[in-house]
Amino acid sequence: MTNTSRNSKNRSKPPYRRREHAEISARLVALRMLRRILDKGQSFDQAQLQLADDLNQLEDRDKGFARAIVLNSLRYKGQLDALAEEFLERPVTGDQGMVAHFLRVGMVQLLILDTPPHAAVGELLSLLDKTSEFAIIRKFKGLINAILGRADREGDALLAIQNAAKLNTPAWIWDSWVRDYGEETAQAMAEANLEEAPIDVSPRHLKDAEKLTDAIDLPGGGQRLPAGYHMQNVPGFSEGHWWVQDLASSLPLKIADKLIGGFDSKTTLDLCAAPGGKTMQMAAAGAKVTAVDISKPRLARLHENLDRMGLSADIHVADVVKWKPAEQADFVFVDAPCGATGTMRRHPDLAHIKSQEDVDKLVATQARLLPAAWDMVKSGGYMMYAVCSLQKEEAEHQFQSFMNSLSDGEFIAIPKNIIDGVEDCITDEGLLRCRPDILAEIGGMDGFFAGLIRKKD
Template identity: 45%
Template structure:
């Protein structure tokens, strides 16, 4: 057996265990795994695809495995469970040749010293390779691949039809979206990208990001089309003093700088702020960078406009980060709402009278979105909602809520590849 396929899958097993057994975000687990970082780019891409596919279809995979395994694989045998999950994902969803998926899986448990599991791994995966399609018949992938806490929260907020549309969209990988500083039509051609109605460029092909035209010069940066919308809601920011709170890794900061604002970017993470500074330098942009807890930081003077992209559960980004669904729960959301309220109050204190505050979260949870804004409005009579107009969101008029806020769903622009799920609201003060 070639060592490279085995090394790739060994890294995948380790990372999947770190994620699903220890609660580490998938991206963090990958970045910290020496075996993964030592792989060549092609093999790293395979590992990412394998892991994302496994987690994206985890409910279906578990449904199949539970019907084929009579005893739980836990404790010292937990590696075997992850090997089976990865093997099943290769056979059912990636079209990996059965001999490659089965043989490497058997080798993995053998290398882990779990010789007593070799027969089980071989038998289960060969059954899946033979009967995989039949094993998936009459299953409900949208429901199975969505944890109960998420499913029930969306049913309560949006109803079953919308919930199913959301869950279905999460089964598809997100495209690569880019925000370009200028000449979007020109760069659409250079990058073989589609220009979306809101100005974002959507890449049609693959390739390494750092090798694409314009990256080194900072002409564009990676940013989901929905994530680029909050800055639009601030309107013309030329020469205005604007605070970007919870700013890292900096896509919105770069948007604001490119639009001519005098930007102060605040984030609590020194590591992430270093990355933000590097991104600004690559683009030839500058901002006042402040490493601080935005809920406690006090500026020397108030701002004309503030963008608060608050810490949240991230459930609107499951197309990109499917592990979030299995790592977060209702208690996490409840804790985050406390932080969001604290940040909102502090942000309003930093805002000049008559200034504009845009609140945004990449979450589909109503608790983190409209409920936070409604609560602030009830408790602060001097704060007013400023309705978003259809002219501000070309092609996304349906995302404007009856209250005048913005709610994007993953299934929007489905024919173009979808969107991240965001909630946005615009406020001002008397």
């Protein structure tokens, strides 16, 4: 097994240069966000929303620094916690969780973000004296200081001998990947998740899409920008020439378009549609799209995206299992709710707020959703089931179980060569299975699954 680590000599330092008075605020916000995510089970986005007032008091670079602390603390949590355990001579009594957060925030600055020690440690420890919410752990100030000192002196050497991929992947996820993909592939996927994901954009009009500066071309017509790229710098983005969509997420409908004879003028349903990437894909291809999602706030973002792109869709706030269309559709896309383990490189918080029990509940939800969606497909029409999950019980197994239940369904196998450059994403059985380690040489992709069924005439 390959040992991987974050070697400081091979890391590019983040472009954060902060005024001294703002550093405390950035670290304070980061600590508060970690408490909400790791102690209360909130997502990164929910924590940002809850702490919007705090974030708005920071300058843009300090907001970026706070977010970098949080996201990297989550991405490398397994390694950071293993180091803390190595350095602790005896267990901490009292508010262990808060002490752990301080250690993560300190070590991630020293070992991952390459923050100077006087700032990473000194400014962090000053929060114990100046902030009343941390008074309960002031007695541990000396201990925290000592451990961070050891991390600064010994941390890089210890990181180098850790299996970063396995340590930073929760055991329930790691074990399932080893079972379903084998240990070598599990290791490769977990390693890919340690890299910050690039930004993929899809053009409104493929034939006359401008080649973007700093971008590389992607299979199927999209372009890839470096991680951290600011979309306001993309020419034509605000005018609706582009939308953001990972390569893996864009492939299902690009494949379906080829297999069903094109979307132009077809009636289509996008179920569980928010935030709307698939809706925009079908609308841009000329389909008459109806988008349905149970979340009104998430659909508000879909409205915004459609307005910016100059596209239209009939949008409904509804429970897909209970909702009925006015008429059956030519094509139904089921973007089912799932554990989203395929997106952990973008959302490292998911690894720490999801569990196997959550996946089990979602599997049951998917099993209810599929028959309801199938009833919306007209004779001779098609349904595609998709999830952004690497858990096979939500993907391959769920799809096969539903196929086995059908008497009027015909499986449509996806040809290996349907889109040049993504042959490794097509299984021998004719399913789409994207993994974060595929196309690693250009930055990989999210984990994604899709399968296509035709309803018999």
